[in-house]
Amino acid sequence: MNATDVTGARTPEAAGVITGARERIDALDDRIIGLIQERAAVSAVIQEARISSGGRRVNLSREMEVLGRYREALGKPGTALAMTLLEMCRGRI
Numbered sequence: 001m002n003a004t005d006v007t008g009a010r011t012p013e014a015a016g017v018i019t020g021a022r023e024r025i026d027a028l029d030d031r032i033i034g035l036i037q038e039r040a041a042v043s044a045v046i047q048e049a050r051i052s053s054g055g056r057r058v059n060l061s062r063e064m065e066v067l068g069r070y071r072e073a074l075g076k077p078g079t080a081l082a083m084t085l086l087e088m089c090r091g092r093i
């Protein structure tokens with residue numbers, strides 16, 4: 001299989017552009033995954049502190065704030081992304 005096959009490009013020039021850009025995407029995805037893992041760890045610290053003080057795991061007014069920030073920055077898909085992030089950080093409610 002040559003470079004044009006794996007990229008879907010029809011010319012070697014386009015295949016080169018795509019291969020380079022995919023490397024950047026992979027590097028960005030690695031960072032995003034790391035940030036998500038870091039976010040989940042920080043979120044766990046908050047939840048543990050709240051629970052061990054007698055509070056509840058979930059704080060809905062804070063979740064509304066988080067959802068609003070993502071929606072403002074990214075539009076409607078931002079809300080879906082934030083909901084997924086929240087679920088990853090505090091489990092299902």
Ligand SMILES: O=C(O)C(=O)C[C@]1(C(=O)O)C=C[C@@H](O)C=C1
Pocket residue numbers: 043046047057058059060062063066086089090
């Ligand atoms: O900010 C908090 O109070 C958190 O517990 C963190 C967090 C979050 O991951 O953003 C997680 C659970 C809460 O329901 C609200 C927000």
